[in-house]
Amino acid sequence: MDEVLSAVMDLFWRQGYEATSVQDLCTAAGLGKGSLYAAFGSKQELYERALRHYVKLTTHDLQAQLLRRVPFRQAVRDLLLDRVAQSLGAPERPGCLLVSAVVERVPHDTGAARIARDAMEALKGAFAAALHAARAAGEISADADVDALAGFLTAMVQALRVMSISMPDEKQLEAIVDTAVSVIPE
C-alpha cells in the first residue's frame, strides 16, 4: 500500500496531474485499474493521497534538518541549498509536488487547496519552532519577528524550487540563498 502510494507520488511528481494517465499509474503501481479504483476511488482522490504522502515526507525531512545541532543560520542555509541541489540533481523530477499541486490543482480542487494550505502552515510552524529555539539560545536577535521570518523562509523554499527549474545556475541560486539568509537578524 505504501509502496503503491510512493510509486504514484513519484509519477505525479514527475509529470503533474493532467499529464499522468490512469494507465500510467497502474503500470507504475503494478496494479490493474479495478484494484486501483477499488482502493482509491478516483484519480483525484489518489492524487490527494499522494500529495498528503509527499507533504508528510518533506515536512518531516525539513524538521529533521532544522533540529540538527549546528548554528541555526547554517542549518537554514544548508536546508535551502539542499532544495537547490535536489532540483539540479534530478533533471527528470526537478520540481516539487507541492508547488505543482498549488499551481495546477489548487485553484480548481478544494481538497488539494486544503492540503496545500495545511502543508504551508506546517512548514511555517517548523521554521517558527526552530526560530524560537534559536532566539532563546541567543543565536539570533531577541527582537526577531519569528512569525514573519517563518513565513518568509517558507516562501523561500517555494521560490527556490521555481528558480531552480527556470534558472538552473548553481552560483546564482547560491547567491539568492545567501541573500535570503542574511535577513535573519543577528
Next chain:
Amino acid sequence: MDEVLSAVMDLFWRQGYEATSVQDLCTAAGLGKGSLYAAFGSKQELYERALRHYVKLTTHDLQAQLLRRVPFRQAVRDLLLDRVAQSLGAPERPGCLLVSAVVERVPHDTGAARIARDAMEALKGAFAAALHAARAAGEISADADVDALAGFLTAMVQALRVMSISMPDEKQLEAIVDTAVSVIPE
C-alpha cells in the same frame, strides 16, 4: 492576431497547458481549428507564443513600476504587494502563467525552458537596473550586492505567486513582503 494571442494566453493562464483543449482555445479565440493550426502549427507552439506574450507584458509592467519616481524601497514593496493583490483579487486566475509554465512545461519542453530562462533573466535585469540607479542616488547602501539582490527579488516575485495561492492570507503575505524588503541594505 494580438487579440487571439491575448485570449489564448488568458485561457492557458487560467487552466494550464494540459487542462486546456484545442477546442477550448478555438472557442476563446473565435477561430476554427484549421485557422488556429494554420497560424500557429500546434498546441505547443501556440502555448509558447502565448507564454512569450505574457512575459513581454509582465516584464514591461514590472519595469514601469520600478521606474516610478518614488523611494526605491517603496517601489519594490508596492510591486510585490501588487502581485499579491492580483492573485487574491482574481480567484479564477490566481497564479502566474510563467510559474505554471516553469512547473508544468519546462522539464519536458525545451522551448518553454528557453522562454522561462530568458524571462527570469529579463526580470532580474530590470531589478538590477533599478538597484543600480537607487545605489547611484544614495537610496541604498553603496556596498549593496546588486546582482545578488536582483536575483533575490526575482525569486520573491515567484514565491509570492505560489504563496498567494496556497496561503491566501493578506496579513501573512504582507509580512513576507516586508521581511523581503528589509534585506535591501540602507
Next chain:
DNA sequence: TGCTTGGTTGACCGAGCGGTCCACAACCGC
C-alpha cells in the same frame, strides 16, 4: 471436494483528445 469470498484483472464504454483536410466563402487584380 465444493462453496464462499475478497481481491484482481483487462476488455470495454462513451467522451473527448490533438491534429488533418477539404469544401467553401471572401477578397484580389483584371
Next chain:
DNA sequence: GCGGTTGTGGACCGCTCGGTCAACCAAGCA
C-alpha cells in the same frame, strides 16, 4: 463579372482518456 488565391470552419481521423464491470482466481472452511 471573373478566375485565382487565401484563409476559414468544422466534419472527421485514430487514439487515449477516466471510469465500469463481469469474469476469474487463490485461499479458507466444512
